[in-house]
């Protein structure tokens with residue numbers, strides 16, 4: 001237990017070093033258009049929700065570690081995902097100033113689950129299933145991680161909690177600790193808290209903000225089109241879990257196509273050294 005805490009603390013420090021928060025981007029340098037965040041979210045304490053999410057994340061990663069499913073920090077996949085995510089994070093504060101105070105954590109869990117999520121407060125999990133089964137490129141990983149980070153930045157869970165569509169986060173955490181089929185359960189628990197209840201509008205916002213985060217970090221936002229087509233093809237058998245919370249299809253692909261013009265300049269600029 002103490003060792004896990006030590007590991008977690010080390011990861012936090014390492015991430016803080018890897019992803020310094022840069023100065024705020026000057027206004028008016030382009031980017032996607034998203035509206036104001038839901039006012040309803042103010043009914044729920046951000047500290048409280050982040051704290052609960054942090055506890056749940058600790059429980060989840062500890063359980064994965066006990067089951068030898070948590071990839072170590074030297075694992076190439078962990079390093080790959082942390083590098084990509086670490087490049088997105090300096091751009092996060094443009095969308096939420098509070099992200100400066102978050103202790104970002106990025107972990108990869110070995111599981112066939114095709115899923116990824118980011119809890120309130122910047123706690124990210126990517127399952128190996130989504131990377132391996134979709135044979136994801138770095139651009140595609142950046143878009144998926146960017147999408148999940150965007151849900152946290154736009155405080156979609158907080159708004160959902162305020163609307164009462166996420167209930168009893170504490171009970172979910174307990175079920176993680178006592179669960180028998182833990183890794184599979186972890187995957188679905190993450191979905192329960194973080195994805196299932198998001199509205200279509202939340203998903204569109206996350207796509208747009210995720211695209212911009214990727215573009216600003218010099219990952220090609222146009223990869224979203226191929227990624228979603230790949231998701232759709234893959235889902236012809238058993239739909240991957242990520243798709244159950246993230247409806248795909250033509251409309252979504254069209255959203256990507258329609259909005260690339262807002263971020264392509266940022267991508268070109270970043271690719272040419274900013």
Ligand SMILES: [Zn+2]
Nearest residue numbers: 151203206246
């Ligand atoms: Zn989503």
